[in-house]
Amino acid sequence: MDFRLSDEEEAFQTAVRRFGDRVLRAHERQIDAEGRIPDNVLAAMAELGLLAMPVPAEYGGMGASAVLTELASEEIGRGDFSMATAVFFLLEAGWGYLMSRYAPEATRKEVLPNVCAGKTFLGVATTEPSGGSDLAAMRTRSRRDGEDFVLRGEKSFVSGVEEAKRLGGGHLTLSKSDAGGFNFLYVPTRSDGVSTQRFTNMGRMGISTGGLTYEDARIPQRYLIGAEGKGFECAMEGFSVARTFVSAACIGAAERALETGMAYIRERTAFGQPLGKFEGIQFELADLWTQVEAVKWQCRRAAWLLDQYTLKGDVSHRSEVDRAVASVKLTAPPIAFECVKRVMMWFGAAGYTKEVGLELGFRGIMSYLVGAEGGLNIMRIILGRELLGKEFVPYK
Ligand SMILES: Cc1cc2nc3c(=O)[nH]c(=O)nc-3n(C[C@H](O)[C@H](O)[C@H](O)COP(=O)(O)OP(=O)(O)OC[C@H]3O[C@@H](n4cnc5c(N)ncnc54)[C@H](O)[C@@H]3O)c2cc1C
Structure with a gap:
């Protein structure tokens, strides 16, 4: 058993710590006060390869291991103590990874390079007003209609609703399928039939939390993540x-x-x-x-x-x-x-x-x-x- 980090891991960790010390600490108050992460900070993160790190290079990421991403996450939590940047980072990393593994090839190529470049946002939407722990009881439903899925329902306490509206992008959204099981769909926030609400949190103010309402939003079949019903x-x-x-x-x-x-x-x-x-x-x-x-x-x-x-x-x-x-x-x-x-x-x-x-x-x-x-x-x-x-x- 070897607990040492490799030379590459240590060098990357040092680079992210330096970024955290110099850039994130310098901006954390501003991030908290203004309710958003400044574009120049996101651009600097993209430059370092920190956005959606585990996404393979062919889709714009650095194909980082979970260990390397974990090390970076530690440093970002240390750098921006409000946790807002950490939330942005880990959503992109976790759900970017999932998209790179389970989305159809064309969707990976369409969505992920912009996420990795900090140009669009990617998050997850599972929680509903009636509860987030008991996901099996969710009410949001999706049904197939021709080449699309039609989505109806409501999500709440979702991170990044404003970012996805402002920057573009969306959320991987879980719904009950009329055909049985659950569908996980990438739902661009600017789609017709999708509206957002912003909630007022007590902390991590630099990333929004809010609600998403789907009123028969038509989501193209290519945005299905994984198999239908799974x-x-x-x-x-x-x-x-x-x-x-x-x-x-x-x-x-x-x-x-x-x-x-x-x-x-x-x-x-x-x-x-x-x-x-x-x-x-x-x-x-x-x-x-x-x-x-x-x-x-x-x-x-x-x-x-x-x-x-x-x-x-x-x-x-x-x-x-x-x-x-x-x-x-x-x-x-x-x-x-x-x-x-x-x-x-x-x-x-x-x-x-x-x-x-x-x-x-x-x-x-x-x-x-x-x-x-x-x-x-x-x-x-x-x-x-x-x-x-x-x-x-x-x-x-
Ligand atoms: C700042 C913030 C950001 C968030 N971002 C997102 C996001 O991006 N996307 C998203 O989908 N959701 C998001 N959430 C929602 C989060 O996933 C939910 O808060 C969580 O799943 C719990 O759901 P709930 O709040 O509805 O609580 P409930 O499910 O109503 O549960 C209330 C309390 O009861 C406890 N509880 C529930 N069931 C049991 C049980 N069987 N036994 C014992 N205790 C139980 C829970 O642990 C919790 O403490 C966010 C929440 C916060 C606070």
Whole structure:
């Protein structure tokens, strides 16, 4: 077993960290205040190859491994502490990968080069106003009509609705098929019959969240991702990939919080000595660092498993992959949130100010605790299913 990164991986990680330090940190306040990632930042990300990284070079990506994408995600979560850029990054990476694997060739060539160049947006739409966890109960329906699918229903809490409208692009959208099963369709947001609503979030303000309404929107057959009726399985594969990158971003944010905290407790004194000398604080740091380190390697292993199996189309280790991904998505957001919260407390009153900036992470990471890319209890349900067997899932 060799835990070292290759020279190429290390060089790329260094380059993305430099980008995070120089560009993302410099823009994170602006991103939060203006509610969008500036075009020059997206262009710089595209230039570095950071958009939809796992997409093969023939469709404009860099054909990156899940491990390399995971490393980049850590650095982006560390760089833009609000998490907005991390969300943009991981949606493109996860769902770009899925499209490159399951969309018809012509659609890959039509859509992906623009996504990789930062010219259009690609996201996912599964959640509905009636709920996001119980996807089998969704109400949005699709039916075949000649050369098209006709889509009717509503999605909500979807990331990137405004970006897809502004830049062009759309979402991989799950619906129940009238012919049985689920269809996963790429739905360009500017299609006739599609309208959007923007919601007001408490954090990660630089990427929009909103609703999408489909009123008999006609979606060409070439936008079907995977086989007709098999969209659910396809979407679950995309979630496995995206959840790994979400977790990586949380780990980067956790490390940023701890680094900020360490710098402070070395300098700030109370009762005649630096805060870092008090065991009450030093031991807390030791415990948090240990947990972050454990989750980081858990996450890199999940990415490694994706590379060994999922990204090669090998489903023989699906249970192992599902366990690895669900367990890291279960642990990374809470530990990141805990790091931010604890460090805020080390800062005392200053931690509660916008000047120190810890509140950016506090608001951003919370999205992954409440549910983005699947609620924590859903990760527990996946683990229960994989550890005990399908018959132990207490409902259909
Ligand atoms: C900022 C943000 C961005 C998002 N972006 C997207 C996106 O791009 N695309 C998209 O499709 N969705 C997106 N979502 C939605 C997200 O996927 C859902 O929030 C998530 O799936 C949970 O669905 P829900 O919010 O409807 O909660 P519900 O399904 O109503 O669940 C509510 C709570 O109950 C828990 N729960 C549910 N069932 C069980 C059970 N059986 N046992 C125990 N606990 C249970 C859940 O874990 C959750 O904590 C986003 C959410 C947020 C907050």
